């Protein structure tokens with residue numbers, strides 16, 4: 160049984176159809192990449208399964224999302240955390256007026272035991288040492304790259320079974336991009352499955368096990384890492400070969 | 401004379417600060433002007449009156465009950481009126497109109513139940529106050545000042561350091577991000593209405609120890625509370641307290657040389673001045689955040 164299954168998902172914003180009959184899945188332990196050009200509905204797909212779509216004015220018109228075999232379609236965002244699903248949203252959305260430590264504390268909101276929370280915060284600071292010197296800084300004043308680290312740390316603190324990440328490398332300098340992808344692979348090797356939406360197809364396909372290519376609100380094709388990297392269409396459109 | 405005006409300013413400021421605090425706390429999570437906050441203040445005072453005078457229970461117990469019920473009332477307003485509007489994604493204007501509607505409805509209800517005449521909570525002869533630094537301050541006034549400061553500090557510590565208090569700040573920063581980390585924003589909004597309304601209730605009770613009750617008392621109170629919150633920087637907790645005392649002082653010192661009838665005009669003059677010169681207030685939180 161796959162960890163996450165998405166069947167025939169359709170979403171529209173008002174009268175505009177954003178995605179139509181999209182199906183994909185994530186197996187336990189996988190990194191799955193979703194790539195494709197701007198505006199094809201990658202974020203929409205992710206937001207639909209994380210419940211954020213409702214606050215964006217989107218509507219799920221058909222489809223089913225199952226996590227560990229349970230139907231989670233239409234769950235509220237805050238309920239998904241309890242299931243073990245964590246999201247790094249598009250644009251990071253850290254709490255700008257709270258400190259770095261407070262952001263991490265909020266990431267651990269669902270953990271009741273204070274000593275576990277402290278341990279997990281420490282673990283995140285070890286995973287992202289850049290944040291260590293900035294624990295008391297207001298998160299809104301961090302650089303984009305540091306904010307991305309914080310967003311990642313905030314979502315990983317609950318040790319999710321599945322991490323949904325929307326463009327974690329957007330707007331970052333090459334060093335930071337490399338660092339983010341290294342961390343994702345590291346986290347994955349420790350047992351967290353990852354669904355990764357990326358514009359940076361080269362990096363995403365490099366890091367993933369499998370991938371889906373989105374085009375105009377649909378999945379045009381999918382495959383294992385090697386078959387995608389060697390695919391002519393992918394090479395031409397996304398890898399610039 | 402000046403000393404007495406300063407003392408009066410501090411007492412008025414204590415009340416304004418409490419109203420502004422609750423208003424600001426609620427504003428932080430819902431981002432609209434909960435005008436009906438003013439009528440919660442009125443209800444707090446009338447409940448205290450009912451329990452102590454009509455029912456005849458111990459004043460301390462009465463006040464405690466009245467504060468809790470004021471909190472429940474605020475929560476009820478949110479669940480019954482604002483929550484359905486939020487689900488429909490109503491505009492700010494709709495929220496403001498709804499809030500006015502609630503205010504007038506409940507104010508009329510109070511008038512119906514208690515009559516339009518003035519009531520009073522005070523009993524016994526008026527006692528001579530203490531002479532402090534050339535002013536006369538009564539025990540009641542000391543009570544008002546001390547309670548207001550204690551409640552302000554307690555709220556500040558709560559929001560700064562407790563887990564639920566931090567979740568209020570998280571929702572204030574970004575409700576979607578809050579839900580991403582597993583916070584139910586609706587519960588946090590409910591919490592802020594409950595706490596904020598208890599503060600309004602407390603302010604209503606405190607003022608009724610000092611002056612008379614009338615059904616329309618909430619109107620000027622909420623106007624002053626809102627002005628105080630804006631002066632301090634809307635949504636900021638220390639700002640609300642600062643704004644409250646600043647306004648109380650300015651009003652009372654302002655009438656040193658002119659007639660007392662100008663108090664409200666002074667308050668609005670200050671508001672307009674702030675809106676022109678420093679719209680973000682002294683410690684303002686930006687209302688809308690630019691986002692990618």
Ligand SMILES: Nc1ncnc2c1ncn2[C@@H]1O[C@H](COP(=O)(O)OP(=O)(O)OP(=O)(O)O)[C@@H](O)[C@H]1O
Nearest residue numbers: 172177196197198199200201202203204215216358
């Ligand atoms: N809140 C919204 N309201 C209306 N239309 C929207 C909204 N969000 C997205 N859309 C539209 O839906 C389509 C898919 O958008 P989406 O953000 O999912 O694309 P994307 O693949 O994530 O693009 P990008 O790579 O630029 O992030 C686009 O045409 C977009 O304009």
Ligand SMILES: [Mg+2]
Nearest residue numbers: 201202203249
């Ligand atoms: Mg996107």
